[in-house]
Amino acid sequence: MEKQHQNYLTAIRDEIVKEIDPGIYNCYQCGRCTAGCPLADVYEYQPNEIIRLVQLNRIDAILNSNSVYLCASCEICSSRCPQEVKVSAIMNHLRIKSWQNRSFKLKESLNFYRIFLGIVEKLGRSFEPALILILNLLNGRFFNDMDLVPGILIRRKIKLVPELTRQRKEVSAIIKKYL
Secondary structure, three states, X not given: OHHHHHHHHHHHHHHHHHHHOHHHHHOOOOOHHHHHOOOHHHOOOOHHHHHHHHHOOOHHXXXXXXXXXXXXXXXXXXXXXXXXXXXXXXXXXXXXXHHHHXXXXXXXXHHHHHHHHHHHHHHOOOOHHHHHHHHHHXXXXXXXXXXXXXXXXXXXXXXXXXOOOOOHHHHHHHHHHHO
């Protein structure tokens, strides 16, 4: 079983090298990606460390950390890289592989992805009020961020009635196909 798991991790690394960014080995650990990352201080492994772990085929360490789940996909890391390593795309690929492998360090991350994808599957797009409500209930934080609600409602930042897309069936098929 261990050999099979190691082969799976090696396959992830090979996918990254062949399909996502063949230039990953050009990274020389300058740290510019990490310096620009707005969330680097909360990661277990910072962006440059993620790239190094991929280079060393330590995919298991990445999947057992919080880093890929907390990435905002803002692409600042990728835009700052002098070697044009696609850090953000690599993080996204690792997040997808983590989802497919059901290896989540943070239970809240698993809850978020399940709820988010379930809502998108049904409505064709995200609906934040339902996402927040269900996520708070599942995570046992019933009144989490409730102090923000009046300001959000006053500024009309969140709609209280979901908008449905015409292509709900197509979106649902995509989610079912890939997850």
